[in-house]
Amino acid sequence: MTVATRIPPEAEAVPRTLRVAFAGGNGLPPEDSGGVQSSTDDLARRLLARGDAPAVLAPLYGQGVFGLRARARLKLAREPFAEDRHLGYPAFRTWFPAEAVGVFAHRTRPDVAVVQCRGSVPIARAFRAAGVPVVLYLRNVEFTELDGDPSRAGAAAYIANSRFTAATYREAFGIEAHVIPPTVDPSRFAVETDGSAVLFINPVAEKGLDRALSIAAACPEIPFLFVESWVLSPAARAALLRRIAPLPNVAFERRKADVRDAFRRARFLLAPGVWREAWGRVASEAQCSGLPVIGSDRGGLPEAIGPGGVVLSAEAPLADWVAEVRRLWSDPASHAALSAAARAHAARPEMDPDRQFATFRAILAQAAG
Structure with missing residues (x-):
């Protein structure tokens, strides 16, 4: 198992720009909030600062002023999602993320997809069907939320947010995951x-x-x-x-x-x-x-x-x-x-944001090939 304080050698020099997709069944601000959203936002902003291109595919809840406006845009869109930059980077909100992966991948052409939380397994398989390598980010141990066996999702690598999470998935599915605690700057x-x-x-x-x-x-x-x-x-x-x-x-x-x-x-x-x-x-x-x-x-x-x-x-x-x-x-x-x-x-050191990000990006670059 790799922990965040042991940076892979490839983290020292990954020169090319990466197009990174984040996708999952959890909503985004302002419709949803929590640890997953905070951690994803931090990683996306760090990728932007490095010159990479993050984009997020997430469910639309359609509630509140923001949600109602997004619903209206979705009705007029020719694609299965409504795009906005409310968070400072492209967010694509859709009713059913797994069903929108193909169009999303064609539009954004990601080098690698980071798939996490609800619906991870079908979303990961959809990215693989679109020819996009997947890194599965294990952020909780509610297995039923994944909608399938994560060891059969076709992931190139796995990241867990704690040793507890990594050990739980190892015992249940035989998965070996890199451990990177949530980034807290x-x-x-x-x-x-x-x-x-x-x-x-x-x-x-x-x-x-x-x-x-x-x-x-x-x-x-x-x-x-x-x-x-x-x-x-x-x-x-x-x-x-x-x-x-x-x-x-x-x-x-x-x-x-x-x-x-x-x-x-x-x-x-x-x-x-x-x-x-x-x-x-x-x-x-x-x-x-x-x-x-x-x-x-x-x-x-x-x-x-x-x-x-x-x-x-x-x-x-x-x-x-x-x-x-x-x-x-x-x-x-x-x-x-x-x-x-x-x-x-x-x-x-394990909580140093720069070290965590270097490890995270190296794993993505290796998965992207």
């Missing part, structure tokens, strides 16, 4: 913090909403800030606000265009996830500002937290979580030590 996330609240980002069930609410209820003297990440439906948001209402120490805010606004007010990050998350990008982002993380032992989250926080069993008694929250809130020495460890963990 400290210059985009590091801020001075005032330590005025415990921060919980993405208040949904998978991220440990029940546990977070229980902790907040048990610590009425500590202010908590819950911030939306995955866009909540009006019904889901109303249900959340009803649950928060009896807790005067909990504030809720809608999704931030710039997450640093939330980080500025945090003393540490709470991440009590209950699903097998492949990494835990928000933990890495928070640590850039010296914010320790109290998180669960599920999936790749412990890798993301490392020594820069506290890892507890997802099944640990509530009292254990409350004790750690109160310790980090009220013990300056403990907080200072973990804050320093968080900064150091965020700055480790």
Whole structure:
């Protein structure tokens, strides 16, 4: 297995320009947001800065002002997608990405396609049928989302976003993947913090909403800030606000265009996830500002937290979580030590964005031939 800190020799000199397609079944901003979108956007922008030509094929949801306008453009288009440059590079939005691959590949003529997340297997096969080499980016361990066996997708190479993800796919499918953690550029996330609240980002069930609410209820003297990440439906948001209402120490805010606004007010990050998350990008982002993380032992989250926080069993008694929250809130020495460890963990070589990108692009260039 190749890890991000061991750059392949070909990464040192890959002279030619690459046309790179990103494709998958996850939406793009402003219709969708999350770790996948943030990581893809960072890679696309780095490719642009190097002189390469990225383009993204993604599903259209058709909701909101942006989505309705895209739907209108799609109706008038002679192709199965609506093109825009909302993100600063070409994005092609379509109802069914796998069915649009052939036309998309003919239009953009990519040297290599990076296929990821929902619908990966049929999308990868469609690119192979169009004569485009594929690198399959394994970003989660929800196998059913892939719509097939990834070992039979015809990929030239595989990238996993954590050792946990790589090990899971190796055990299930015999796949050997390069490991490149999500790119988190400290210059985009590091801020001075005032330590005025415990921060919980993405208040949904998978991220440990029940546990977070229980902790907040048990610590009425500590202010908590819950911030939306995955866009909540009006019904889901109303249900959340009803649950928060009896807790005067909990504030809720809608999704931030710039997450640093939330980080500025945090003393540490709470991440009590209950699903097998492949990494835990928000933990890495928070640590850039010296914010320790109290998180669960599920999936790749412990890798993301490392020594820069506290890892507890997802099944640990509530009292254990409350004790750690109160310790980090009220013990300056403990907080200072973990804050320093968080900064150091965020700055480790494996997380260096330039090294990660060099490895990523070398893998693409090798796959492109």
